[in-house]
Amino acid sequence: MQHNNIYIPTSVTSMMKKVVWENKSNKQLCATIPKNSGIKAGDVVNIEKEKINKIVYSSIVGNPFHYGHLHFLQAANELGDLHICGVLTDSALKEYRGENKHNFKERSAMVISNRCVDMVMPQNNINPGENLKKIHEQFPRAKIILVHGDNWKKIIGEEEVKKLKGEAIKLLYYKKLSE
Helix, strand or coil: CEECCEECCCCCCCCCCCCCEECCCCCCEECCCCHHHCCCCCCCCCCCHHHCCEEEEEEECCCCCCHHHHHHHHHHHCCCCEEEEEEECHHHHHHHHCCCCCCHHHHHHHHHCCCCCCEEEEECCCCCHHHHHHHHHHCCCCEEEEEEECCCCCCCCHHHHHHCCCEEEEECCCCCCCC
Protein backbone atom coordinates (compact mmCIF):
# COMPACT_ATOMS: atom_id res chain seq x y z
CA MET A 1 0.00 0.00 0.00
CA GLN A 2 1.37 3.44 -0.92
CA HIS A 3 0.55 6.53 1.12
CA ASN A 4 2.06 9.95 0.33
CA ASN A 5 5.12 8.37 -1.37
CA ILE A 6 5.70 6.16 1.67
CA TYR A 7 5.25 2.43 1.24
CA ILE A 8 3.52 0.67 4.13
CA PRO A 9 3.83 -3.14 4.11
CA THR A 10 0.63 -5.20 4.15
CA SER A 11 2.16 -8.64 4.66
CA VAL A 12 5.36 -10.60 4.39
CA THR A 13 5.59 -12.46 1.09
CA SER A 14 5.98 -16.22 1.17
CA MET A 15 7.50 -16.46 -2.32
CA MET A 16 10.78 -18.34 -2.33
CA LYS A 17 13.59 -16.75 -4.34
CA LYS A 18 17.21 -17.84 -4.25
CA VAL A 19 20.40 -16.60 -5.84
CA VAL A 20 22.57 -19.08 -7.70
CA TRP A 21 26.13 -19.54 -6.39
CA GLU A 22 29.16 -21.37 -7.72
CA ASN A 23 30.46 -24.44 -5.90
CA LYS A 24 34.19 -23.70 -5.54
CA SER A 25 35.25 -27.36 -5.64
CA ASN A 26 33.55 -28.39 -8.91
CA LYS A 27 32.48 -25.03 -10.44
CA GLN A 28 28.85 -26.20 -10.74
CA LEU A 29 26.06 -23.68 -10.19
CA CYS A 30 23.95 -24.30 -7.10
CA ALA A 31 20.94 -22.85 -5.29
CA THR A 32 20.19 -23.53 -1.64
CA ILE A 33 16.54 -24.49 -1.13
CA PRO A 34 15.10 -24.66 2.40
CA LYS A 35 14.05 -28.09 3.69
CA ASN A 36 10.47 -26.94 4.34
CA SER A 37 9.95 -25.64 0.77
CA GLY A 38 8.20 -28.77 -0.46
CA ILE A 39 10.93 -29.32 -3.05
CA LYS A 40 12.85 -32.57 -2.68
CA ALA A 41 15.92 -34.15 -4.26
CA GLY A 42 15.19 -35.15 -7.85
CA ASP A 43 12.43 -32.53 -8.36
CA VAL A 44 12.69 -30.36 -11.46
CA VAL A 45 12.67 -26.62 -10.81
CA ASN A 46 12.22 -23.84 -13.31
CA ILE A 47 14.76 -20.98 -13.35
CA GLU A 48 13.80 -18.03 -15.53
CA LYS A 49 16.08 -15.02 -15.14
CA GLU A 50 14.11 -13.09 -17.76
CA LYS A 51 10.97 -13.22 -15.60
CA ILE A 52 12.55 -10.87 -13.08
CA ASN A 53 10.81 -7.62 -13.97
CA LYS A 54 11.33 -5.57 -10.81
CA ILE A 55 14.46 -5.57 -8.69
CA VAL A 56 14.33 -3.86 -5.33
CA TYR A 57 17.60 -2.45 -4.01
CA SER A 58 17.87 -1.52 -0.36
CA SER A 59 20.97 -0.61 1.56
CA ILE A 60 21.73 -1.04 5.21
CA VAL A 61 24.39 -0.45 7.80
CA GLY A 62 23.05 -3.05 10.26
CA ASN A 63 25.41 -2.09 13.05
CA PRO A 64 23.81 -3.68 15.05
CA PHE A 65 20.92 -5.33 13.16
CA HIS A 66 17.52 -4.83 14.86
CA TYR A 67 13.76 -5.06 14.34
CA GLY A 68 13.61 -1.71 12.55
CA HIS A 69 15.97 -3.09 9.90
CA LEU A 70 13.90 -6.26 9.55
CA HIS A 71 10.71 -4.21 9.17
CA PHE A 72 12.39 -2.11 6.42
CA LEU A 73 13.70 -5.18 4.55
CA GLN A 74 10.30 -6.91 4.70
CA ALA A 75 8.59 -3.84 3.24
CA ALA A 76 11.23 -3.55 0.51
CA ASN A 77 10.81 -7.21 -0.43
CA GLU A 78 7.12 -6.71 -1.21
CA LEU A 79 7.90 -4.28 -4.02
CA GLY A 80 9.60 -6.58 -6.53
CA ASP A 81 10.58 -9.98 -7.87
CA LEU A 82 14.15 -9.93 -6.51
CA HIS A 83 15.39 -8.08 -3.41
CA ILE A 84 19.06 -7.16 -3.30
CA CYS A 85 20.42 -5.50 -0.18
CA GLY A 86 23.63 -3.52 -0.22
CA VAL A 87 25.50 -3.81 3.07
CA LEU A 88 28.04 -1.08 3.70
CA THR A 89 31.58 -2.42 3.74
CA ASP A 90 33.75 -1.80 6.80
CA SER A 91 35.58 1.06 5.08
CA ALA A 92 32.32 2.67 3.89
CA LEU A 93 30.84 2.34 7.37
CA LYS A 94 33.92 3.88 8.97
CA GLU A 95 33.74 6.82 6.54
CA TYR A 96 29.98 7.23 7.10
CA ARG A 97 29.72 6.76 10.88
CA GLY A 98 33.27 6.38 12.14
CA GLU A 99 32.45 3.34 14.27
CA ASN A 100 32.28 -0.38 13.66
CA LYS A 101 30.58 -2.56 16.28
CA HIS A 102 30.31 -5.50 13.84
CA ASN A 103 32.37 -6.26 10.76
CA PHE A 104 31.02 -6.67 7.22
CA LYS A 105 30.95 -10.46 7.42
CA GLU A 106 28.85 -10.41 10.60
CA ARG A 107 26.49 -7.70 9.35
CA SER A 108 25.97 -9.27 5.91
CA ALA A 109 25.32 -12.68 7.52
CA MET A 110 22.53 -11.14 9.61
CA VAL A 111 20.95 -9.57 6.53
CA ILE A 112 21.13 -12.57 4.17
CA SER A 113 19.69 -14.88 6.84
CA ASN A 114 16.30 -13.19 6.41
CA ARG A 115 13.79 -14.72 3.98
CA CYS A 116 12.95 -11.26 2.68
CA VAL A 117 16.45 -10.73 1.19
CA ASP A 118 17.52 -12.70 -1.88
CA MET A 119 21.04 -11.39 -2.27
CA VAL A 120 23.57 -9.21 -0.44
CA MET A 121 26.07 -6.99 -2.25
CA PRO A 122 28.97 -5.19 -0.61
CA GLN A 123 28.32 -1.44 -0.88
CA ASN A 124 31.61 0.46 -0.97
CA ASN A 125 30.10 3.91 -0.55
CA ILE A 126 27.05 5.50 1.09
CA ASN A 127 25.84 6.09 -2.49
CA PRO A 128 24.60 2.81 -4.05
CA GLY A 129 25.13 4.06 -7.62
CA GLU A 130 27.98 1.62 -8.36
CA ASN A 131 25.85 -1.37 -7.32
CA LEU A 132 22.81 -0.09 -9.23
CA LYS A 133 24.87 0.00 -12.43
CA LYS A 134 26.10 -3.58 -11.84
CA ILE A 135 22.54 -4.79 -11.33
CA HIS A 136 21.36 -3.00 -14.47
CA GLU A 137 24.14 -4.67 -16.49
CA GLN A 138 23.05 -8.10 -15.27
CA PHE A 139 19.29 -7.43 -15.66
CA PRO A 140 19.01 -4.78 -18.41
CA ARG A 141 15.24 -5.27 -18.93
CA ALA A 142 14.28 -5.17 -15.24
CA LYS A 143 13.12 -2.01 -13.52
CA ILE A 144 15.22 -1.16 -10.46
CA ILE A 145 13.41 0.24 -7.44
CA LEU A 146 15.70 1.95 -4.93
CA VAL A 147 14.21 2.11 -1.44
CA HIS A 148 15.21 4.23 1.52
CA GLY A 149 13.67 5.15 4.86
CA ASP A 150 11.50 8.27 4.97
CA ASN A 151 13.76 9.70 7.69
CA TRP A 152 15.99 11.20 4.98
CA LYS A 153 14.86 14.18 2.90
CA LYS A 154 16.87 13.08 -0.13
CA ILE A 155 17.31 9.47 -1.24
CA ILE A 156 20.99 8.81 -1.84
CA GLY A 157 21.30 7.20 -5.29
CA GLU A 158 18.02 8.60 -6.61
CA GLU A 159 19.70 10.38 -9.53
CA GLU A 160 21.59 7.22 -10.50
CA VAL A 161 18.51 4.97 -10.41
CA LYS A 162 16.49 7.44 -12.49
CA LYS A 163 19.25 7.44 -15.14
CA LEU A 164 18.70 3.66 -15.33
CA LYS A 165 14.93 4.21 -15.86
CA GLY A 166 14.19 3.07 -12.32
CA GLU A 167 12.53 4.81 -9.41
CA ALA A 168 13.20 5.73 -5.80
CA ILE A 169 10.65 5.07 -3.06
CA LYS A 170 10.65 6.05 0.59
CA LEU A 171 9.55 3.39 3.04
CA LEU A 172 8.08 4.01 6.44
CA TYR A 173 10.91 4.48 8.93
CA TYR A 174 10.44 2.42 12.09
CA LYS A 175 11.26 5.06 14.68
CA LYS A 176 10.90 2.94 17.81
CA LEU A 177 14.19 1.03 17.45
CA SER A 178 15.99 2.61 14.52
CA GLU A 179 18.93 4.92 15.06
